[in-house]
Amino acid sequence: MKVTIVGAGAVGASCAEYIAIKDFASEVVLLDIKEGYAEGKAMDLMQCASLNGFDTKITGVTNDYSKTAGSDIAVITSGIPRKPGMTREELIGINAGIVKSVAESLVAESPNVILIVVSNPMDTMTYLAHKAIDLPKNKIIGMGGALDSARFKYRLAEALEAPISDVDGMVIGGHSDVGMVPLTAHATRNSVKVSEFLSEERLNQVMEDTKVGGATLTKLLGTSAWYAPGAAVSALVQAIACDQKKMFPCSALLEGEFGLNDLCIGVPVILGRNGIEKIVEIELSEAEKTKLHTSAEGVKKTNGLLEL
Ligand SMILES: NC(=O)c1ccc[n+]([C@@H]2O[C@H](COP(=O)([O-])OP(=O)(O)OC[C@H]3O[C@@H](n4cnc5c(N)ncnc54)[C@H](O)[C@@H]3O)[C@@H](O)[C@H]2O)c1
Secondary structure, three states, X not given: OEEEEEOOOHHXXXXXHHHHHHOOOOEEEEEEOOOOHHHHHHHHHHOOHHHHOOOOEEEEEEOOHHHHOOOOXXXXXXXXXXXXXXXXXXXXXHHHXXXXXXXXXXXXXXXXXXXXXXXXXXXXXXXXXXHHOOOOHHHEEEOOHHHHHHHHHHHHHHHHOOOHHHEEOOEEEOOOOOOEEEOHHHOEEOOEEHHHOOOHHHHHHHHHHHHOHXXXXXXXXXXXXXXXXXXXXXXXXXXXHOOOOEEEEEEEEEEOHHHOEEEEEEEEEEEEOOEEEEEOOOOOOHHHHHHHHHHHHHHHHHHOOOOO
């Protein structure tokens, strides 16, 4: 199993590290445009191998796509991250050009690749990848909801004063501060609805804290976060590589599902060796449907900024 990660920055390198630690891929290629940067990150990571006990071979290359040939899975993290006070949507001008050319170069070397798009604004970058390259729709996946759901579970556990392993919950919708739809009514603690433990007011606070999870970290760190994003990407890569048939909310191209068309947005999907093997149309309340459709309008507005 060969995995390429484009962008050896904070998220790309964190993702490579988690993939290696889990030791399910034979090879990880890190590619960056900055001379020597991916090579350096790869060497540093390889020097963890004997300490952390993995055999995954990590190599780094400067913008040489021939080294990515035959990749089974490729992750796109190249582009700029946001700074404090910025929205993800403000990154579109620079990142659209990068994501388009990177996706084209990857597919030219690996025509059967499964692509995971991470660069922001992620739902729009995933849609752009669908438009730019000729891959079946199940093979282009946007990562956002897996991270947002992990942040939701963190906030739920905090409110419940419970261990995170007791908590389950999911965030669908657009990967943006206003577009996320944390499904509080579906969230559980050991199969008991969290609404049995938390007041409506506290649950609303959990929801709001989840939606600004990325912005909160960007303010603290001065740039966007990388540990949880890297872990979330590595979980998607593992689900595909190991054919786990796991359910994650991912940005998928919708053609009528949830009453939505011609956009990529976060919905529950089953991930396996074919990428998105199924979009799971869970039952939503009227309020949740309205939130998802409002979120979709926001994503479509950002998609409208693309020069397709
Ligand atoms: N979808 C999500 O949940 C999520 C989470 C966190 C970050 N992000 C996004 O991921 C992206 C990367 O974030 P980061 O913190 O790793 O940024 P970073 O600046 O640390 O790393 C980005 C890397 O991309 C490289 N790069 C730029 N143009 C390139 C090109 N044409 N080809 C190859 N490499 C190129 C840069 O040299 C840099 O090393 C940002 O757009 C950020 O907003 C998304």
